[in-house]
Amino acid sequence: MRLRSLLFVPGDRADRFDKAARSGADALILDLEDSVSPERKAEARGAVAAFLSRPGRPLPLFVRVNPLGTEALAEDLAIAAARPDGLVLPKAEGAADVAALAERAGGLPILPIATETPRAVFALGSYAEAAPHLAGLTWGAEDLPAAIGATASRDEAGFLPPYQMLRALTLFAAHAAGVPAIETVHPDIADEGGLARVAAAARRDGFTGMMAIHPAQIAAIHAAFTPGEAEVAAAREIVAAFAAAPGAGALRLGGKMIDRPHLTAARRLLEAAESG
Numbered sequence: 001m002r003l004r005s006l007l008f009v010p011g012d013r014a015d016r017f018d019k020a021a022r023s024g025a026d027a028l029i030l031d032l033e034d035s036v037s038p039e040r041k042a043e044a045r046g047a048v049a050a051f052l053s054r055p056g057r058p059l060p061l062f063v064r065v066n067p068l069g070t071e072a073l074a075e076d077l078a079i080a081a082a083r084p085d086g087l088v089l090p091k092a093e094g095a096a097d098v099a100a101l102a103e104r105a106g107g108l109p110i111l112p113i114a115t116e117t118p119r120a121v122f123a124l125g126s127y128a129e130a131a132p133h134l135a136g137l138t139w140g141a142e143d144l145p146a147a148i149g150a151t152a153s154r155d156e157a158g159f160l161p162p163y164q165m166l167r168a169l170t171l172f173a174a175h176a177a178g179v180p181a182i183e184t185v186h187p188d189i190a191d192e193g194g195l196a197r198v199a200a201a202a203r204r205d206g207f208t209g210m211m212a213i214h215p216a217q218i219a220a221i222h223a224a225f226t227p228g229e230a231e232v233a234a235a236r237e238i239v240a241a242f243a244a245a246p247g248a249g250a251l252r253l254g255g256k257m258i259d260r261p262h263l264t265a266a267r268r269l270l271e272a273a274e275s276g
Contacts, residue, residue: 003026006111007023012037027060028061030084032045045075062135064088068091092112093123094126113139131178137177137180141153142187181206183209184210186213196223235273237253
């Protein structure tokens with residue numbers, strides 16, 4: 001399952017489900033949490049269950065349930081019978097939360113949003129313990145500021161220092177667990193240039209995909225996370241150079257020295273290009 005883009009859709013907006021499925025996103029996140037008011041959660045569960053049960057599922061469908069410890073989660077878990085491709089767990093606080101949800105959900109893969117509470121920050125290093133249950137790892141910069149009394153997580157230049165730290169820790173936690181690292185959303189739908197910069201920086205830094213809140217964001221996200229022709233050609237040159245000198249630890253290629261980490265990166269890029 002390639003997860004360059006995961007598009008959120010409010011669970012109580014069944015009229016948007018088919019359009020979202022045609023957006024080109026790699027996966028949808030049908031939301032039962034923040035985008036659905038308490039009064040409409042029952043309606044949302046019914047709509048999501050019906051969509052999941054339709055034959056010929058065109059793309060992976062995740063469901064964002066309500067947090068552990070809430071009454072709403074118990075009702076959300078009836079969705080597991082319709083076998084979504086995974087559950088998104090908000091306000092996750094480490095590997096124990098992932099294991100608990102996976103057990104209650106019949107072993108469905110879990111995508112935790114790993115930075116939404118102060119306690120969660122100190123559990124980021126634990127996710128490798130729950131690796132078999134994980135579909136990936138992502139983070140958010142919207143809930144935590146409210147929880148700690150901060151007035152913002154971003155300014156005109158991007159994320160503020162505390163949230164830059166959280167982003168980096170989530171990235172390393174995902175790679176330590178051996179699962180996809182998914183960048184958080186870019187909330188300004190009209191800011192096409194900003195989205196392109198954020199997505200490009202995410203891929204540069206080692207994220208493998210990004211969440212989206214509008215179908216119009218999918219093209220820019222895919223452009224950022226799909227290797228270009230020049231990158232693919234350069235990666236093939238590196239692989240060929242080492243294939244021609246299998247005992248070499250380092251080589252000179254195009255006037256530059258390359259070594260085994262370059263080969264690892266080249267192979268990873270080619271795998272991403274082939275899967276795209």
